[in-house]
Amino acid sequence: MGLATCGIAAGGDRVYTALEAAIRERGLDVRLAKVGCIGYCREEPLVNIQIPGKPLVILHRVTEEDTAAILDAVADGDVPREKALCQIDTWDPLVGDPLTFGIGFKDIPRYEEIPYFAPQKKIVLRDAGLTNPEDIEEYIAVGGYRALHKALTQMTPEAVIDEVIASGLRGRGGAGFPTGMKWNFTKKEKSLQKYIICNADEGDPGAYMNRNEMESDPHMILEGMLIGAYAIGAREGIIYVRSEYPLAIERLTKAMDEARAHGLLGKDIFGSGFSFELTLAEGAGAFVCGEETALIASIEGKTGRPRPRPPFPAQKGLWGMPTNINNVETWTNIPVIIQKGGGWFAGIGAEKNSGTKVYSLVGEVDRVGLVEVPLGTPIQTLVYDIGNGGIDGREIKAVQTGGPSGGCIPASLFDTPMDYEHLTAVGSIMGSGGVVVMDETTSMVDTARFFIGFTNEESCGKCVPCREGLKHMLMILDKILSGKATQSDLDLLKELSGIIKKTSLCGLGQTAPNPVLTTLKYFKNEYDAYLKGAK
Numbered sequence: 053m054g055l056a057t058c059g060i061a062a063g064g065d066r067v068y069t070a071l072e073a074a075i076r077e078r079g080l081d082v083r084l085a086k087v088g089c090i091g092y093c094r095e096e097p098l099v100n101i102q103i104p105g106k107p108l109v110i111l112h113r114v115t116e117e118d119t120a121a122i123l124d125a126v127a128d129g130d131v132p133r134e135k136a137l138c139q140i141d142t143w144d145p146l147v148g149d150p151l152t153f154g155i156g157f158k159d160i161p162r163y164e165e166i167p168y169f170a171p172q173k174k175i176v177l178r179d180a181g182l183t184n185p186e187d188i189e190e191y192i193a194v195g196g197y198r199a200l201h202k203a204l205t206q207m208t209p210e211a212v213i214d215e216v217i218a219s220g221l222r223g224r225g226g227a228g229f230p231t232g233m234k235w236n237f238t239k240k241e242k243s244l245q246k247y248i249i250c251n252a253d254e255g256d257p258g259a260y261m262n263r264n265e266m267e268s269d270p271h272m273i274l275e276g277m278l279i280g281a282y283a284i285g286a287r288e289g290i291i292y293v294r295s296e297y298p299l300a301i302e303r304l305t306k307a308m309d310e311a312r313a314h315g316l317l318g319k320d321i322f323g324s325g326f327s328f329e330l331t332l333a334e335g336a337g338a339f340v341c342g343e344e345t346a347l348i349a350s351i352e353g354k355t356g357r358p359r360p361r362p363p364f365p366a367q368k369g370l371w372g373m374p375t376n377i378n379n380v381e382t383w384t385n386i387p388v389i390i391q392k393g394g395g396w397f398a399g400i401g402a403e404k405n406s407g408t409k410v411y412s413l414v415g416e417v418d419r420v421g422l423v424e425v426p427l428g429t430p431i432q433t434l435v436y437d438i439g440n441g442g443i444d445g446r447e448i449k450a451v452q453t454g455g456p457s458g459g460c461i462p463a464s465l466f467d468t469p470m471d472y473e474h475l476t477a478v479g480s481i482m483g484s485g486g487v488v489v490m491d492e493t494t495s496m497v498d499t500a501r502f503f504i505g506f507t508n509e510e511s512c513g514k515c516v517p518c519r520e521g522l523k524h525m526l527m528i529l530d531k532i533l534s535g536k537a538t539q540s541d542l543d544l545l546k547e548l549s550g551i552i553k554k555t556s557l558c559g560l561g562q563t564a565p566n567p568v569l570t571t572l573k574y575f576k577n578e579y580d581a582y583l584k585g586a587k
Contacts, residue, residue: 054098056089062096088268090181091422112137148195180268188310199387204324212283218394220406225379228472237366241374256455259486262380266300270307276383339510358558402428405471415489432466454483457563459570496575501529507564518561521552
């Protein structure tokens with residue numbers, strides 16, 4: 053049963069309870085287990101059925117009323133065809149041996165034939181929705197902790213960093229800084245105490261990639277952090293999660309307890325002499341704490357506000373010690389890179405943009421959910437091939453990438469590759485991976501106002517450009533939407549945007565004007581319509 057937050061919200065917990073009761077009442081030899089989310093959130097609740105010797109079949113839009121039909125079919129060695137979404141006969145977990153489920157059910161489409169899944173390539177989400185996130189033995193069974201064993205027993209810390217550098221992995225938190233280079237900075241600092249931190253403070257409206265990664269496969273995050281800690285010489289680590297993610301917190305905590313019980317956290321891991329301890333810190337939900345220096349301040353018990361850099365956290369971070377911070381998705385790639393090799397990873401994606409990226413595809417798009425594709429995949433592939441275009445056939449007008457600080461990209465530019473450089477060139481950013489789709493019914497001026505309102509609310513107030521500038525941008529946008537603005541207001545809005553971008557202290561203020569600048573550039577006609585009094 054798919055029981056990440058999305059599955060539970062769709063009623064999966066009720067289906068699970070109904071199945072559990074019916075299995076018990078019938079006395080069936082059926083094992084019922086929890087899995088995470090495979091990403092096709094529109095089709096939740098999802099139920100996987102695996103009859104020995106036959107393919108794994110995914111049922112979709114399952115309700116409590118379907119319980120009897122499901123168990124009747126299973127008792128006969130079959131599955132209810134009317135609920136079948138697709139089948140999987142083999143699966144490659146990348147870090148372990150391929151799984152062979154079986155053959156049969158020729159009338160049920162294969163996973164690769166489903167338009168939503170066909171263009172995708174799973175690295176980060178390789179086990180999401182297929183394994184039990186609350187059972188370390190399932191993670192080990194599909195190759196979990198093999199990469200850690202390889203790193204600790206066969207590689208030097210320098211060799212681990214070299215492999216990450218060779219992979220070309222860039223930080224998946226938004227800035228896209230080369231991960232191996234970042235690790236090297238921390239490793240070269242001469243200090244007896246170093247820290248690593250997992251930034252799980254995902255706060256973009258509509259973005260939930262990291263939440264699902266934590267809920268569906270928490271051990272891959274732990275394994276990535278353990279490898280990173282060994283590489284840079286850290287003995288302590290912290291996972292910083294916003295408190296609005298209770299299920300992620302619950303499953304990460306259980307995963308850490310299981311890892312300790314199996315000797316994978318603590319002293320002398322794998323008899324290598326390497327010791328490492330991990331704790332979890334809950335954030336209060338401040339968007340600005342996604343910025344690494346604000347995050348560090350929050351962990352230290354201070355108000356979450358950024359500080360000027362240098363010194364960078366790699367030199368002087370948590371408690372004044374060298375600290376390496378990567379986000380959830382960055383850490384999840386590490387075990388695959390170490391196990392498969394940096395060259396293998398570098399062969400996926402685009403030039404200077406290796407690997408895959410997980411996006412949350414949301415908004416006015418027919419098929420919503422989590423999508424993992426190679427970097428460099430065009431926007432149109434996400435919106436049309438995977439997302440199936442607009443709801444009820446409505447025309448798509450734009451997408452916003454990169455969360456509230458990202459830009460709005462018009463449909464005419466949907467051939468733009470989704471990578472760091474190309475998105476920046478059209479006025480947007482990669483961000484953590486949110487993709488909000490807007491159709492013909494959307495007002496782009498109202499959209500810009502929404503996101504400026506969000507960043508204004510979330511500004512920490514430390515620097516004047518962000519604190520005062522966003523407030524005034526919001527006032528001008530309200531004036532425009534009320535039909536009372538003039539051309540001079542529009543000119544001032546653009547001027548303010550440029551000043552705030554250039555003079556703000558941290559990334560929040562530096563990128564906050566992007567929705568306004570891109571809508572002014574690509575949808576100027578909508579602003580002009582408001583100036584003329586037409587709404």
